[in-house]
Amino acid sequence: MTGKNGLWIDIEFCTGCMACEAACRQELDLGPTEYGIKVFEQLLNDGQTFNYVPIPTDRCNLCATRVHEEGKRPACVHHCMAQVMEYGPLESLIEHMKRRPRSVIWSPVSRSSQRPYHDLEQFEFLEE
Amino acid sequence: MNARDASPVKIVRSTTWSAGPGCHGGCGVELHVRDGKLVKIEGIADHPYNRGTLCPRALALREYVNAPDRLQHPMIRTGARGTDTWRKASWDEALDLIEHRLKAVKDQHGAESTLFVQGTGRDVGGWLVMLAYNYGSPNWMQSLPGNSCYHPRLLAMKIAMGDYVVPDSSQFTNQRYDDPEWRVPECYVVWGQNSVATCNDGLHGHWIVHALKRGSKLVVIDPNYNWLASRATIWLPIRPGTDGALALGMLNVIINEGLYDKAFVDKWTVGFDELRERVQQYPLDKVAKITWLPAEKIAAAARLYAKGQPSALQWGVPVDFAPEGLTVALAINALWSITGNVEKPGGMVVARPAFGVTSYPMSQGAISKMYGEVMPKEQLAKRIGIDIYPIARDLHWRAQPDAVIDQIFSGTPYPVKAAFIAGTNFVVGAQDPRRWRKAFESLEFNVVVDLFMTPTVMALADVVLPSSSFAERDGVRAWWSPLTAQNTAVRVGECRSDAEICFELARRLNPGFRYRTLDDMYRFFLEPSGISLEEIREKGWIFPPKDSAATPYARHERGLLRADGKPGFDTASGKIELDATRMKDWGYDSLPAYTEPSFSPVSTPELAREYPLILNTGSRSIAFFHSEMRNIPSLRAMNPEPLVQIHPETARRFGIENNDWVWIENQQGRIKMRARYALVHPRIVLTQHSWFYPERIREDKDFGAYEANGNELIPGGLHSKTGFGGAQVKSLLCRIRKVEENA
Incomplete structure (x- = not known):
């Protein structure tokens, strides 16, 4: 199923509250600085552009267990305070996008299902 | 770890309030517990307040509750204050010591020499009042200069209209946005608040976003181009502290251009002519100069607001922090009053506790109802600050914080000797924090109740008691509607809730204390509702019926706001007092006016x-x-x-x-x-x-x-x-x- 489903996010009304980050961290049992989705800020000094855009990371598995075994929506979609996220088949998400064009659709694929995580801790000099 | 490989998960439904996310709460949550440990929090999808959503602080609850640095048992100081020198104590030993010391202060100096200090309105205020009054001290206080967090706004509303109003986000019905009576505000003013980073005083910040999605036009008053400002129709980057001038300028436009609701003003307000006269002192060119805002933008905002059918307004703490905060709040109160936006769907609606349940007593009436007439008049008269501040004397049943600090240093008319401090970290949070610290360092005995080690604990506490998060306690709450329940999911170490701690001490300090158990007290709170403790715990939340005093709309027309059951507002005149009689009685200007900040390019x-x-x-x-x-x-x-x-x-x-x-x-x-x-x-x-x-x-x-x-x-x-x-x-x-x- 993964790959055919995705996340639709309405950029016009995402407030950058980071609830998606926290919900995901709890759901995937990630550490305090690990992310399954991360919010980016786009603030330009053009008097026009101020957006927050959540982007799933390589860890996102679209809450496979939660969705398929518990019958719930993904944790980020469920907890999003601005209620700007939808989960479903990509074809149906396109319909949301047609209705609300200032939006994005992500089709995350959990990297661990394709290739292994690499151990970066060997590079100790990376930490100051 | 997956839910499958361990013992079964128990789900406890509860309502957020204070420690945990920290806020004034109201979100419905499921708390998932395995082997006595909190493993997850999840928003309840059909809860009317949060509809499944939660903020990052609530979603970090598991980390907060299980934090390795939680205080987990009472501690008694062994060395000097300010040093990390403690020994573990049992609850009995710690409470014995507190009881002994507070009784000694009472015997030697009088109970008024002990202060009961809280921070913001978390689930501790009601309990501190209970403890203070049963001990015999009238000196319960908020650790904030000028009571400058919501109280100036609350009192302005109380003085002008007899009740508190909040923007109507359909929060007082279970159907929320589907309620057929509710309307989307055409204009929504956000005055000095980054609402999407907060949930204040009964308003969930993101409800404003929901209104925006449904078509509300925003006016954002904020010096910062924040996200809400970026979505606003009009952004007013105001010079901080000049909110009073802006409100008067907007009133000037609305009145002089005839944009106010004449029928509402005639029928439901008094003092309009006086207000009209006053706002003539605030022409737009003058206001523009004061606020650093272009006159035409102020006019456009005033027109958008006045023409909105309806319009809502959410205000933030900068209103209180303005030089004369209460007066600024009176001016903003006049804005929604003369535009007829009161008790109207999508406008401003009165917030009343569901079913008339008082779980958080703020008045002498509520206090005596709950705990009996525990304090004689002459003792009540010792409340600090009431000789200087008549509003504190007549409307606010607390000691005035600035007067308290002065009295700690002066020792007159009586000395302050001890403090019971809970739910506040004022060594960090008070303005001029070193003066506050010095004041409390001079006391003979300080108890601090908290969940974590804080600078306040370190600097001041002689005894520290470990408190709990909302996940670790029971409770009922009607602040405001619906009625909700908190249900205990877990216990951590020896931590006890603020309610349990204050209840036990109140019992020790007043042998005639009315209640045997906390549940007895909750049952007493619930009496006016006819709802049993078991029922509210089971259901989690219950709304009062449509025709109740806690449910909008048009309650002033239906006689639901006044004790005598007559139509009108709960003021002496029965109307909204644009020229506030009570302010006059206390010797203050009864009309809104502007005061320049004490330190500014203009004043200094x-x-x-x-x-x-x-x-x-x-x-x-x-x-x-x-x-x-x-x-x-x-x-x-x-x-x-x-x-x-x-x-x-x-x-x-x-x-x-x-x-x-x-x-x-x-x-x-x-x-x-x-x-x-x-x-x-x-x-x-x-x-x-x-x-x-x-x-x-x-x-x-x-x-x-x-x-x-x-x-x-x-x-x-x-x-x-x-x-x-x-x-x-x-x-x-x-x-x-x-x-x-x-x-």
């Missing part, structure tokens, strides 16, 4: 040459609640360092680049924060709220309390002359410079 031009920037302290981060949560790793990671927001052009002028460490200095001292470019007004810098470094509590002599704390830059004595408002934390002066490598 010489100082402004030395400190050319306006300093606006207290910006909120969604990761934190006041001074809390810098010790919770995932929340700290969202905002690892204290930030000062500066316009890039201003930064360049002062030789500063994005992410530089910066000194922010003024006549009070200096603090150090990380520069962050923002599209804030170029003459204004914004510093984040109530920062301290928990990781330095045991290392620094000042417990990490001051280096990044904006309150260090705020002089004392800036509270309003009414005793309600002021502190002026948003409108000071400063300069900035880059921190050099070895500085």
Whole structure:
């Protein structure tokens, strides 16, 4: 199923509250600085552009267990305070996008299902 | 770890309030417990308040509750205050000691010599009142100069209209936005609040976003181009502290252009002619000069607001912090009153406790109903500050904080000897924090109740009691509607809830204490509702019926607001008093007026040459609640360092680049924060709220309390002359410079 489903996010009304980050961290049992989705800020000094855009990371598995075994929506979609996220088949998400064009659709694929995580801790000099 | 490989998960449904997310709460949550440990929190999808959603602080609950640095047992100090010298004590020993010491203060000096101190309106205020009154002290207080957090606004509303109103976001019905009576506000004014980072006083910040999605046009009054400002139809980057002038300018436009609701004004208000006359003193060119806003933008905002059918207005704490906060609130109260937006779907609606249940007593009436006439009149008359502040005497059943600090130092008319401090970290959070610390250091005995070690515990406590999060306690709450319940999911160490702690002490200190158990007391709270404790615990939330005093709309027309059952508002005249009689009785100006900040380019031009920037302290981060949560790793990671927001052009002028460490200095001292470019007004810098470094509590002599704390830059004595408002934390002066490598 993964790959055919995705996340639709309405950029016009995402407030950058980071609830998606926290919900995901709890759901995937990630550490305090690990992310399954991360919010980016786009603030330009053009008097026009101020957006927050959540982007799933390589860890996102679209809450496979939660969705398929518990019958719930993904944790980020469920907890999003601005209620700007939808989960479903990509074809149906396109319909949301047609209705609300200032939006994005992500089709995350959990990297661990394709290739292994690499151990970066060997590079100790990376930490100051 | 998956749910499958361990013992079964028990799900407890509850309602957020205070410790945990920290806020005033109201969100329905499922707490997942395995082997007695909290493993997960999840929003209840069909809960009318949050509809499944939660903020990052609530979602970090598991980390907060299970934090390794939680205080888990009572401790008694063995060394000097300010040193990390404690021994573990049993609850019996700690409570025996507190009982003994407080009784001794009472015997030697009188119960009034003990203070009961809280911070914001978390689930401790009601319990401190219970304890204070059963012990015999009238000196229950909020640890904030000028009571400048919502209380000035609450009292202004009480004085002018007899009730509190909030923007109608359909929150008082179970159907929410599907309620057929509810309307989308055509215009929504957000006055001095980054609402998407907060949930204040019964309004969930994101309800404004839901209104925006449904077509509301926003007017955002904020010096910072924040996200809400970016979505606004009109953005007013106001000079901080001049909110009173802006409100009067908007009133001027609305009245002189005839945009007010004549029928409503005639039928339901008094004092309109006096208000009309007063606003003539605030023509737009004058207001524009004061506020640094273009006159035409002020006029456009006033017109958009007045023409909205309906219009809503959400206001933030800068209103209170304005030099005469209560008076500014009166002016804004006049805005929604003369435009007829009161008790109207999508306008401003009265907030009343569901079913008339009082779970958080704020008045003498409520206190005596709950605990009996426990305090004789002559004892009540000893409440600190009521001789100076008649509003405190007549409408606010607490000691006035600024008067308390003065009395601690003066010792007259009677000495202050002890303090029971719960749910506040004022060594960090009070303005002029060192003076507050010094005051409490002079007391003979301090108890501090908290969940974590704080600078306040370290500096002041002789005994520290470990408190609990909302996940670790029971409770009922009607603040305001629906009625909700908190249900215990887990216990942590020996921690006890504030209710349990205060209840046990109240019982020890008053042998005639009315209740045997906390449940007995909750049952008494619930009596007016006819709902049993078991039922509310089971259901989680219950709305009162449509025709109740706690449910909108048009309650003034239906006789639901007054004790005599007559139509009208709960004021002497039965109408909204635009010219407030009570203010006159107390000897104050009864009409709104503007007061310039104490430190500004206008009032102190010489100082402004030395400190050319306006300093606006207290910006909120969604990761934190006041001074809390810098010790919770995932929340700290969202905002690892204290930030000062500066316009890039201003930064360049002062030789500063994005992410530089910066000194922010003024006549009070200096603090150090990380520069962050923002599209804030170029003459204004914004510093984040109530920062301290928990990781330095045991290392620094000042417990990490001051280096990044904006309150260090705020002089004392800036509270309003009414005793309600002021502190002026948003409108000071400063300069900035880059921190050099070895500085």
